[in-house]
Amino acid sequence: MQFCQLKIAVAAAVLGSCCALVAQAQSLDSVYSTKAGVPSKGTITAVTKTEVTLDMAGVARPFPTNEVTRVVYADEPNELTNARNSVVAKNYNAALEELKKIDPATLTRVFMQHDAAYYRALSALRLAMTEGGDKVKAEADMLAFLRTAPDSYHFYEAAELLGDLAASSGKYENAVRYYGPITKAPFEDYQMRANNALARAQIAQKNYPAALASFEAVLAGNLNTTEATQQKLLASVGKAQCLGETGKPDEGVAMAEGIIAKNDPQDAKLFARAYNALGACHLKAGRSKDALLAYLHTDVLFYADGDAHAEALYHLTKLWGELNKADRATAARATLRDRYAGSIWNAKE
Numbered sequence: 001m002q003f004c005q006l007k008i009a010v011a012a013a014v015l016g017s018c019c020a021l022v023a024q025a026q027s028l029d030s031v032y033s034t035k036a037g038v039p040s041k042g043t044i045t046a047v048t049k050t051e052v053t054l055d056m057a058g059v060a061r062p063f064p065t066n067e068v069t070r071v072v073y074a075d076e077p078n079e080l081t082n083a084r085n086s087v088v089a090k091n092y093n094a095a096l097e098e099l100k101k102i103d104p105a106t107l108t109r110v111f112m113q114h115d116a117a118y119y120r121a122l123s124a125l126r127l128a129m130t131e132g133g134d135k136v137k138a139e140a141d142m143l144a145f146l147r148t149a150p151d152s153y154h155f156y157e158a159a160e161l162l163g164d165l166a167a168s169s170g171k172y173e174n175a176v177r178y179y180g181p182i183t184k185a186p187f188e189d190y191q192m193r194a195n196n197a198l199a200r201a202q203i204a205q206k207n208y209p210a211a212l213a214s215f216e217a218v219l220a221g222n223l224n225t226t227e228a229t230q231q232k233l234l235a236s237v238g239k240a241q242c243l244g245e246t247g248k249p250d251e252g253v254a255m256a257e258g259i260i261a262k263n264d265p266q267d268a269k270l271f272a273r274a275y276n277a278l279g280a281c282h283l284k285a286g287r288s289k290d291a292l293l294a295y296l297h298t299d300v301l302f303y304a305d306g307d308a309h310a311e312a313l314y315h316l317t318k319l320w321g322e323l324n325k326a327d328r329a330t331a332a333r334a335t336l337r338d339r340y341a342g343s344i345w346n347a348k349e
Helices: 002-026 078-088 092-100 110-130 135-148 155-168 172-184 188-204 208-219 226-245 249-262 268-284 288-301 306-322 326-339
Strands: 029-033 040-047 051-056 059-064 068-072
Touching: 029 051, 040 059, 040 110, 068 078, 078 092, 078 110, 092 110, 110 135, 110 155, 135 155, 155 172, 155 188, 172 188, 188 208, 188 226, 208 226, 226 249, 226 268, 249 268, 268 288, 268 306, 288 306, 306 326
Parallel strands: none
Antiparallel strands: 029 040, 029 068, 040 051, 051 059
Protein backbone atom coordinates (compact mmCIF):
# COMPACT_ATOMS: atom_id res chain seq x y z
CA MET A 1 0.00 0.00 0.00
CA GLN A 2 2.76 2.44 0.95
CA PHE A 3 4.60 1.56 -2.29
CA CYS A 4 1.47 2.31 -4.34
CA GLN A 5 1.02 5.62 -2.54
CA LEU A 6 4.66 6.46 -3.27
CA LYS A 7 4.18 5.70 -6.98
CA ILE A 8 1.08 7.89 -7.08
CA ALA A 9 2.97 10.70 -5.36
CA VAL A 10 5.86 10.43 -7.81
CA ALA A 11 3.48 10.33 -10.78
CA ALA A 12 1.68 13.39 -9.48
CA ALA A 13 4.95 15.23 -9.04
CA VAL A 14 6.06 14.34 -12.59
CA LEU A 15 2.70 15.37 -13.99
CA GLY A 16 2.85 18.65 -12.10
CA SER A 17 6.34 19.25 -13.42
CA CYS A 18 5.23 18.57 -17.00
CA CYS A 19 2.26 20.89 -16.63
CA ALA A 20 4.55 23.59 -15.29
CA LEU A 21 6.89 23.15 -18.25
CA VAL A 22 3.98 23.31 -20.69
CA ALA A 23 2.65 26.44 -19.00
CA GLN A 24 6.12 27.97 -19.08
CA ALA A 25 6.50 27.18 -22.80
CA GLN A 26 3.10 28.68 -23.52
CA SER A 27 4.08 31.91 -21.75
CA LEU A 28 7.13 32.41 -23.98
CA ASP A 29 7.39 34.32 -27.23
CA SER A 30 8.26 32.34 -30.36
CA VAL A 31 10.42 33.54 -33.23
CA TYR A 32 10.13 31.56 -36.47
CA SER A 33 13.21 31.80 -38.63
CA THR A 34 14.28 30.61 -42.07
CA LYS A 35 17.41 29.25 -40.41
CA ALA A 36 15.65 26.82 -38.05
CA GLY A 37 12.98 24.16 -38.41
CA VAL A 38 11.50 24.90 -34.99
CA PRO A 39 10.72 28.24 -33.35
CA SER A 40 13.13 29.78 -30.86
CA LYS A 41 11.44 30.56 -27.54
CA GLY A 42 12.10 33.26 -24.99
CA THR A 43 11.05 36.82 -24.29
CA ILE A 44 11.28 39.51 -26.94
CA THR A 45 13.09 42.47 -25.45
CA ALA A 46 13.67 44.69 -28.50
CA VAL A 47 12.48 45.12 -32.06
CA THR A 48 14.07 47.28 -34.78
CA LYS A 49 13.95 47.46 -38.58
CA THR A 50 16.92 45.14 -38.75
CA GLU A 51 16.54 42.64 -35.90
CA VAL A 52 14.34 41.04 -33.29
CA THR A 53 16.06 40.37 -29.96
CA LEU A 54 14.95 37.35 -27.94
CA ASP A 55 16.04 36.79 -24.34
CA MET A 56 16.63 33.04 -24.04
CA ALA A 57 17.21 32.12 -20.40
CA GLY A 58 19.17 35.29 -19.80
CA VAL A 59 21.07 35.25 -23.10
CA ALA A 60 20.10 37.89 -25.67
CA ARG A 61 19.90 36.44 -29.18
CA PRO A 62 19.36 38.75 -32.15
CA PHE A 63 17.47 37.54 -35.23
CA PRO A 64 18.01 39.53 -38.47
CA THR A 65 14.63 40.60 -39.77
CA ASN A 66 15.27 39.14 -43.22
CA GLU A 67 15.38 35.72 -41.54
CA VAL A 68 12.26 36.18 -39.38
CA THR A 69 9.17 34.67 -40.97
CA ARG A 70 6.80 35.42 -38.09
CA VAL A 71 6.65 36.11 -34.36
CA VAL A 72 4.06 34.65 -32.00
CA TYR A 73 3.73 36.43 -28.67
CA ALA A 74 3.08 34.84 -25.30
CA ASP A 75 -0.54 35.13 -24.24
CA GLU A 76 -1.62 36.83 -27.46
CA PRO A 77 -5.34 36.53 -28.25
CA ASN A 78 -6.35 33.59 -30.43
CA GLU A 79 -7.79 35.98 -32.99
CA LEU A 80 -4.34 37.50 -33.62
CA THR A 81 -2.85 34.03 -34.05
CA ASN A 82 -5.64 33.07 -36.45
CA ALA A 83 -5.25 36.31 -38.41
CA ARG A 84 -1.51 35.81 -38.79
CA ASN A 85 -2.05 32.23 -39.98
CA SER A 86 -4.61 33.47 -42.51
CA VAL A 87 -2.14 36.03 -43.84
CA VAL A 88 0.48 33.30 -44.25
CA ALA A 89 -2.15 31.32 -46.19
CA LYS A 90 -2.96 34.47 -48.25
CA ASN A 91 -6.56 34.38 -47.04
CA TYR A 92 -6.81 38.11 -46.40
CA ASN A 93 -10.58 38.31 -45.98
CA ALA A 94 -10.40 35.73 -43.20
CA ALA A 95 -7.53 37.63 -41.59
CA LEU A 96 -9.57 40.84 -41.50
CA GLU A 97 -12.54 39.01 -39.98
CA GLU A 98 -10.34 37.65 -37.19
CA LEU A 99 -8.77 41.05 -36.55
CA LYS A 100 -12.23 42.60 -36.17
CA LYS A 101 -12.92 40.24 -33.27
CA ILE A 102 -9.92 41.33 -31.22
CA ASP A 103 -10.65 43.11 -27.96
CA PRO A 104 -7.98 45.87 -27.84
CA ALA A 105 -7.59 45.22 -24.11
CA THR A 106 -6.15 41.78 -24.90
CA LEU A 107 -3.25 43.32 -26.84
CA THR A 108 -1.28 43.84 -23.65
CA ARG A 109 2.10 44.54 -25.28
CA VAL A 110 3.01 47.16 -27.85
CA PHE A 111 4.54 44.44 -30.05
CA MET A 112 1.14 42.73 -30.28
CA GLN A 113 -0.55 46.04 -31.11
CA HIS A 114 1.94 46.68 -33.91
CA ASP A 115 1.43 43.21 -35.37
CA ALA A 116 -2.35 43.59 -35.36
CA ALA A 117 -2.09 46.98 -37.08
CA TYR A 118 0.36 45.64 -39.66
CA TYR A 119 -1.68 42.56 -40.58
CA ARG A 120 -4.82 44.70 -40.83
CA ALA A 121 -3.09 47.14 -43.20
CA LEU A 122 -1.42 44.34 -45.17
CA SER A 123 -4.67 42.42 -45.70
CA ALA A 124 -6.60 45.48 -46.85
CA LEU A 125 -3.76 46.45 -49.17
CA ARG A 126 -3.50 43.01 -50.76
CA LEU A 127 -7.25 42.93 -51.33
CA ALA A 128 -7.18 46.42 -52.84
CA MET A 129 -4.58 45.27 -55.36
CA THR A 130 -6.48 42.14 -56.37
CA GLU A 131 -10.20 42.58 -55.70
CA GLY A 132 -10.42 46.31 -56.35
CA GLY A 133 -10.74 47.66 -52.81
CA ASP A 134 -10.01 51.22 -51.66
CA LYS A 135 -6.36 51.74 -52.61
CA VAL A 136 -6.22 55.25 -51.18
CA LYS A 137 -7.34 54.04 -47.75
CA ALA A 138 -5.04 51.00 -47.97
CA GLU A 139 -2.06 53.28 -48.57
CA ALA A 140 -3.09 55.62 -45.76
CA ASP A 141 -3.49 52.72 -43.31
CA MET A 142 -0.06 51.29 -44.11
CA LEU A 143 1.56 54.73 -43.78
CA ALA A 144 -0.24 55.19 -40.45
CA PHE A 145 1.22 51.87 -39.29
CA LEU A 146 4.73 53.00 -40.23
CA ARG A 147 4.27 56.30 -38.40
CA THR A 148 3.11 54.43 -35.29
CA ALA A 149 5.81 51.74 -35.51
CA PRO A 150 8.77 53.21 -37.44
CA ASP A 151 11.15 50.61 -35.98
CA SER A 152 8.93 47.58 -36.62
CA TYR A 153 10.60 44.47 -37.99
CA HIS A 154 7.90 44.72 -40.67
CA PHE A 155 9.35 48.05 -41.91
CA TYR A 156 10.96 46.83 -45.14
CA GLU A 157 8.04 44.54 -45.97
CA ALA A 158 5.64 47.46 -45.44
CA ALA A 159 7.71 49.71 -47.72
CA GLU A 160 7.71 47.01 -50.40
CA LEU A 161 3.96 46.61 -50.12
CA LEU A 162 3.49 50.37 -50.50
CA GLY A 163 5.64 50.25 -53.62
CA ASP A 164 3.59 47.37 -55.00
CA LEU A 165 0.36 49.24 -54.27
CA ALA A 166 1.63 52.42 -55.94
CA ALA A 167 2.72 50.44 -59.01
CA SER A 168 -0.65 48.69 -59.19
CA SER A 169 -2.30 52.12 -59.14
CA GLY A 170 -0.10 53.51 -61.91
CA LYS A 171 1.65 55.86 -59.46
CA TYR A 172 5.10 54.83 -60.58
CA GLU A 173 6.86 57.88 -59.15
CA ASN A 174 5.56 56.91 -55.71
CA ALA A 175 6.55 53.28 -56.31
CA VAL A 176 10.12 54.36 -57.08
CA ARG A 177 10.11 56.44 -53.88
CA TYR A 178 8.87 53.55 -51.72
CA TYR A 179 11.24 50.95 -53.18
CA GLY A 180 14.26 53.25 -52.93
CA PRO A 181 15.03 52.83 -49.20
CA ILE A 182 14.83 49.03 -49.47
CA THR A 183 17.64 49.02 -52.04
CA LYS A 184 19.82 50.42 -49.22
CA ALA A 185 18.71 47.85 -46.63
CA PRO A 186 21.51 45.96 -44.83
CA PHE A 187 20.31 42.69 -46.36
CA GLU A 188 21.35 41.80 -49.90
CA ASP A 189 18.28 39.65 -50.51
CA TYR A 190 16.04 42.65 -49.74
CA GLN A 191 18.20 44.84 -51.99
CA MET A 192 17.92 42.46 -54.92
CA ARG A 193 14.15 42.09 -54.64
CA ALA A 194 13.72 45.86 -54.28
CA ASN A 195 15.94 46.65 -57.27
CA ASN A 196 13.89 44.28 -59.42
CA ALA A 197 10.66 45.93 -58.28
CA LEU A 198 12.19 49.37 -58.75
CA ALA A 199 13.26 48.46 -62.29
CA ARG A 200 9.76 47.30 -63.20
CA ALA A 201 8.36 50.64 -62.03
CA GLN A 202 11.03 52.43 -64.09
CA ILE A 203 10.03 50.37 -67.15
CA ALA A 204 6.45 51.53 -66.61
CA GLN A 205 7.80 55.11 -66.60
CA LYS A 206 9.63 54.27 -69.85
CA ASN A 207 12.86 55.13 -68.07
CA TYR A 208 14.72 52.22 -69.62
CA PRO A 209 18.30 53.37 -68.84
CA ALA A 210 17.42 53.59 -65.13
CA ALA A 211 15.65 50.22 -65.28
CA LEU A 212 18.68 48.61 -66.91
CA ALA A 213 20.91 50.01 -64.15
CA SER A 214 18.60 48.59 -61.49
CA PHE A 215 18.56 45.18 -63.17
CA GLU A 216 22.35 45.25 -63.48
CA ALA A 217 22.58 45.96 -59.74
CA VAL A 218 20.71 42.70 -59.13
CA LEU A 219 22.88 40.76 -61.55
CA ALA A 220 26.02 42.09 -59.86
CA GLY A 221 24.94 40.73 -56.46
CA ASN A 222 27.21 38.32 -54.63
CA LEU A 223 24.49 36.35 -52.85
CA ASN A 224 24.18 32.73 -53.98
CA THR A 225 21.02 31.56 -52.24
CA THR A 226 18.06 30.02 -54.06
CA GLU A 227 16.16 33.29 -53.78
CA ALA A 228 19.15 35.27 -55.07
CA THR A 229 19.36 32.99 -58.11
CA GLN A 230 15.65 33.56 -58.73
CA GLN A 231 16.07 37.34 -58.47
CA LYS A 232 18.97 37.27 -60.94
CA LEU A 233 16.89 35.29 -63.42
CA LEU A 234 14.04 37.78 -63.07
CA ALA A 235 16.54 40.61 -63.60
CA SER A 236 17.75 38.90 -66.78
CA VAL A 237 14.15 38.74 -67.99
CA GLY A 238 13.74 42.43 -67.24
CA LYS A 239 16.96 43.20 -69.06
CA ALA A 240 15.65 41.32 -72.11
CA GLN A 241 12.55 43.52 -72.14
CA CYS A 242 14.66 46.67 -71.80
CA LEU A 243 16.74 45.58 -74.80
CA GLY A 244 13.56 45.24 -76.80
CA GLU A 245 12.27 48.62 -75.69
CA THR A 246 15.54 50.38 -76.58
CA GLY A 247 15.81 49.28 -80.18
CA LYS A 248 17.32 45.83 -79.77
CA PRO A 249 14.27 43.54 -79.92
CA ASP A 250 16.11 40.61 -81.50
CA GLU A 251 18.70 40.65 -78.70
CA GLY A 252 15.86 40.74 -76.22
CA VAL A 253 14.13 37.81 -77.93
CA ALA A 254 17.35 35.78 -77.85
CA MET A 255 17.87 36.49 -74.16
CA ALA A 256 14.26 35.66 -73.20
CA GLU A 257 14.28 32.47 -75.27
CA GLY A 258 17.58 31.43 -73.68
CA ILE A 259 16.09 31.82 -70.20
CA ILE A 260 13.06 29.77 -71.22
CA ALA A 261 15.23 27.03 -72.75
CA LYS A 262 17.57 26.68 -69.77
CA ASN A 263 15.16 26.76 -66.85
CA ASP A 264 12.41 24.70 -65.25
CA PRO A 265 8.87 25.55 -66.44
CA GLN A 266 7.64 24.65 -62.96
CA ASP A 267 8.83 28.16 -62.04
CA ALA A 268 5.58 29.83 -63.11
CA LYS A 269 6.62 33.33 -62.07
CA LEU A 270 9.85 33.24 -64.06
CA PHE A 271 8.24 31.74 -67.14
CA ALA A 272 5.27 34.12 -67.07
CA ARG A 273 7.58 37.11 -67.00
CA ALA A 274 9.92 35.59 -69.57
CA TYR A 275 7.07 35.01 -72.03
CA ASN A 276 5.75 38.51 -71.36
CA ALA A 277 9.22 39.94 -72.08
CA LEU A 278 9.31 37.85 -75.24
CA GLY A 279 5.92 39.24 -76.23
CA ALA A 280 7.07 42.81 -75.59
CA CYS A 281 10.15 42.32 -77.78
CA HIS A 282 8.09 40.87 -80.61
CA LEU A 283 5.66 43.78 -80.35
CA LYS A 284 8.51 46.27 -80.67
CA ALA A 285 9.70 44.39 -83.77
CA GLY A 286 6.20 44.52 -85.28
CA ARG A 287 5.63 40.77 -85.03
CA SER A 288 2.07 40.72 -83.69
CA LYS A 289 1.41 37.00 -84.17
CA ASP A 290 4.64 36.03 -82.41
CA ALA A 291 3.76 38.42 -79.59
CA LEU A 292 0.30 36.86 -79.29
CA LEU A 293 1.77 33.37 -79.03
CA ALA A 294 4.15 34.51 -76.30
CA TYR A 295 1.39 36.12 -74.25
CA LEU A 296 -0.80 33.06 -74.78
CA HIS A 297 1.84 30.95 -73.02
CA THR A 298 1.40 33.12 -69.93
CA ASP A 299 -2.39 33.00 -70.17
CA VAL A 300 -2.72 29.26 -70.68
CA LEU A 301 0.27 27.79 -68.84
CA PHE A 302 1.72 30.32 -66.39
CA TYR A 303 -1.29 32.22 -65.07
CA ALA A 304 -0.36 31.52 -61.43
CA ASP A 305 1.55 34.80 -61.29
CA GLY A 306 -1.29 37.30 -61.08
CA ASP A 307 0.60 40.45 -62.12
CA ALA A 308 2.13 38.79 -65.17
CA HIS A 309 -1.18 37.15 -66.11
CA ALA A 310 -3.01 40.49 -65.95
CA GLU A 311 -0.35 42.05 -68.19
CA ALA A 312 -0.64 39.20 -70.71
CA LEU A 313 -4.44 39.45 -70.77
CA TYR A 314 -4.24 43.17 -71.47
CA HIS A 315 -2.02 42.61 -74.48
CA LEU A 316 -4.09 39.65 -75.67
CA THR A 317 -7.18 41.86 -75.66
CA LYS A 318 -5.43 44.22 -78.06
CA LEU A 319 -3.79 41.56 -80.22
CA TRP A 320 -6.93 39.46 -80.67
CA GLY A 321 -8.72 42.64 -81.72
CA GLU A 322 -6.05 43.39 -84.32
CA LEU A 323 -6.56 39.89 -85.74
CA ASN A 324 -10.34 40.45 -85.91
CA LYS A 325 -11.01 37.82 -83.24
CA ALA A 326 -13.57 39.87 -81.35
CA ASP A 327 -14.84 36.92 -79.31
CA ARG A 328 -11.34 36.07 -78.09
CA ALA A 329 -10.64 39.72 -77.30
CA THR A 330 -13.87 39.97 -75.32
CA ALA A 331 -13.05 36.79 -73.38
CA ALA A 332 -9.58 38.06 -72.50
CA ARG A 333 -10.98 41.41 -71.34
CA ALA A 334 -13.64 39.65 -69.23
CA THR A 335 -11.03 37.46 -67.53
CA LEU A 336 -8.89 40.51 -66.83
CA ARG A 337 -11.84 42.39 -65.36
CA ASP A 338 -13.16 39.50 -63.28
CA ARG A 339 -9.88 38.19 -61.86
CA TYR A 340 -7.79 41.33 -61.58
CA ALA A 341 -10.19 44.17 -60.88
CA GLY A 342 -7.54 45.92 -58.77
CA SER A 343 -4.76 45.66 -61.36
CA ILE A 344 -3.44 48.66 -63.27
CA TRP A 345 -3.75 46.52 -66.41
CA ASN A 346 -7.52 46.42 -65.91
CA ALA A 347 -7.61 50.22 -65.75
CA LYS A 348 -5.74 50.66 -69.03
CA GLU A 349 -7.69 51.30 -72.20
